[in-house]
Amino acid sequence: MHIGLFDSGVGGLTVLKELKKYLPQAQYSYLGDTARLPYGNKAPETLKKYTAENIHFLEQLGVDSVVIACHSASSVSLTITQTHRGTPVYNVITPSCQQALHESKSQKIGVIATKATTKSAVYKSYINDLEPNAQVFSQACPLLVPLVEEGMIQDEITNLVLNRYLKPLINHGIDSLILACTHYPILEQPIAQICGPQIKLINPATSVAKNIIVSDDYDQSQQRIQIYLTDHAPHFIEHAKSLLGPGIDFEILYPTS
Ligand code: DGL
Secondary structure: OEEEEEEOOOOOHHHHHHHHHHOOOOEEEEEEOOOOOOOOOOOHHHHHHHHHHHHHHHHHOOOOEEEEOOHHHHHHHOOOOOEEOOEEEEOOOHHHHHHHHHHOOOOEEEEEEOHHHHHHOHHHHHHHHHOOOOEEEEEEOOOHHHHHHOOOOOOHHHHHHHHHHHHHHHHOOOOEEEEOOOOHHHHHHHHHHHHOOOOEEEOHHHHHHHHOOOOOOOOOOOOOEEEEEOOOOOOHHHHHHHHHOOOOOEEEEOOOO
């Protein structure tokens, strides 16, 4: 079983990490589209084009399924991407809406995301399809992706920015918060410190991993993860090492076309 994932940068590795926990024997190829990062402030048409190109790239590698490990790309591509020429394509949005409703008692759910995801209103619409009485409060957090890509995780500037973004949601009385950008689980600790124990943080990557249809066709010789980057990204290797942990072997490759 060979799973392909893509994101604009390092964020999708949070999804890869969860997948690896559930499906440790699968082969993984990851595309970090660092040349075109950030995705979160791009127009829907641009993101649809990037999504189609990235799926095509992963299909050329022979993957059996694709995970769009990016909420911004998922938010504009839900209708075109359930299967792509026979390859199952999973998004990171739909499974986490069910998880959030399951976790929330007050039915007041916060969503932090990029501008593209917030503008699409996809979370509100999916959650309200499932539970019309739920209240969804969304906050775009455009400064968080650059802070994460720069490795500023435990940092006073990041804390100030997080406080600015999270306080309005906390004031609305939310009891669960969806980390609706794959970069944000990297900030889980500082976010939890600001939100406190009464707000449950939802990492959509966990729900995605549980929803993948598994085949038992494993190639044991391919356990090293291939990470393709579309441009030089100074902190990527460091991030990948600390996110994936010492037991996970990977190599960085630069596609030529
Ligand atoms: N990690 C991506 C997401 O989940 C996008 C980050 C970005 O490039 O803006 O939305």
